[in-house]
Amino acid sequence: MSVRVAIDCMGGDHGLPVTIPAALSFLRHASDARLLLVGMSDRIEQALIEAGAPASSPLRNRLEIRHASEVVEMDDSLQVALRGKRDSSMRVAVGLLREGQADVCVSAGNTGALMAVSRFVLKTLEGIDRPAIATQMPNRTGGTTTVLDLGANVDCEPEHYLQFGIMGSALVSALGGADRPTVGLLNIGEELIKGNDTVKQAAELLRASTLNFRGNVEGNDIYEGTVDVVVCDGFVGNVALKTSEGLAKMLGDFIREEYKRHVFTRLMALLSYPVLRRFRKRLDHRRYNGASLVGLRGVVIKSHGSADAYAFEVALQRGYDAARNGLLQRIEETLARMRAGGPSAQLPDPVAAAGQN
Template identity: 45%
Template sequence: MRIAIDAMGGDHAPGVVVEGAVAAAKEYKDVELTLVGDKARIEPLLTEQLPNLHIMHASEVIEADDEPVKAVRRKKDASMVVAGRLVKEGAADAMISAGNTGALMTTGLLIVGRIPGIDRPALAPMIPTLDGVGVLALDLGANMDATPEHLLQYAIMGSIYRSKVHGIERPRVGLLNIGTEAMKGNELTKAAYPLLEGAPIHFVGNIESRDILQAECDVIVCDGFAGNIMLKTLEGTASVIFSALKTEFTRSTLTKLSAAILKPGLAAFKNKFDYTEHGAAPLLGLGGLVLKSHGSSDANAFKNAVRQARTALQNNLVGAIAVEIKNGK
């Protein structure tokens, strides 16, 4: 298995990217990792030589504020674009980047290409749940608008992902909505509902956003606009809660003592909502495996992204989606 990593993408690149890649190379000896980026900046960070970790020089970087389509077309030697080209040409089986999300989506579409029959690839991150298993949500921002047919494709791809990568035998698929009744929602969700009912998936109906963290389903399907709002709301709420708890537990000597007693439980609770444990979000629907890491990912997140890519490759995720979409046409 060969995985290309955009070493220049993310808030803390290339330092944490290299650190995470080194940790992954040590643990997963059956994976060949290629760090794509500025060799002069990457090489000094490698404190040891590993036989399954390599560098491919790329002279340009796509910045966070670059316009995605222009950047991908003009910066042909950008680390992200070069990594995408490796996947397209078969020199890599997967790529990982924490860079500009729009540019990565464009790289996926223009460089890697879509699976035949897929109209729009979807960004599919994991949303942590109280049971620690998580919910795969798609689309959470790759496409602001969607048709009922797009939601159907998201549902099929998400179901295959949870089955192949996470080993869930019969993933429960829900449709994000404002109520659980079949005819609730806007025109999009009302039209998508019967399509999902008739699809070769375990559709469990409409799911309200307040029930997401309770793990009412294994896959939640929505358009990118609603999905991104839901994700940012959950992230903001979690941040406020943890900040408020910290303030309260440091208010006095008594609360500090209480915090010391509760620390193991609070740490375990916080870890359930730690995105670094999930590694990266796949862009499902592309002809090659492309994963998007969080912009502020640390070394642990990059290591887990490699683990995630490795599992997806072992289970032929892209091939399984292609076969299912072809058979469904």
């Protein structure tokens, strides 16, 4: 079965000069993929020619261009994205999922706009109140830790953490990880007052679920790789992600500065090049590009806005994997299993759970 990938070719900081070369490279590697390139058709055609895929190229048999006359800019408001630009490449690409013409949609556009458009066009899965944003962060084990939510939901009720756990587990399995991924609830230290009431109630729901829940984890556990999935509210997750980005950037700059200090250290940098390159590769954020918008009736992948062609291809690959390995079905199966399970495995009644506050 071929996987059909809809690409918002106009989104992101760079648009076509990044998305088209990435799409072609991806297509060469994924022999059973088919692409739907969404955006201004004449410009896409031109970009394809420039990237070495004229109309005569055999690659063209596995790709189609779908015209969209508008582009959601990185600084457009949600209002503009949702109501102003109904023929945007983002919206048309997401629409292809809804129409069953594509199995996954990838965009490097504005996160808030992509979430709003996806939610509006696709709706959420039954049993999921709110979609979330999930990403993979590298950890010490050499694997990755999946963290969600990263900013779509800033005020969460206990049952949302449970839903994040369900979606995160399904995502890990779909992306080739464990079959029953371990799940941890992001909380704060033992010695301090342990978390707030919402988080405490979330822990109870997770513990009573059929998920492989391992209890509370702390910020450092994201990088220890203590669990496969870390659930938290979108405010906390976003701060953890951005703080990490800031620290990694500062450390990279520090290393560069130290090696540039004088002739001897410059020589050392040259000699250490293989080591530094491996180190850089290991941490290359481009390798982890592609956040998943989970909980929707369709697989939507958000690439970093500033992604280059390599990073964007990673996001395409991630979307392809998620669709190919049945991310949606896995989420739905877990939800169904919980509904069918014994009393301790049942999904909470959202109204009753909210009432516990």
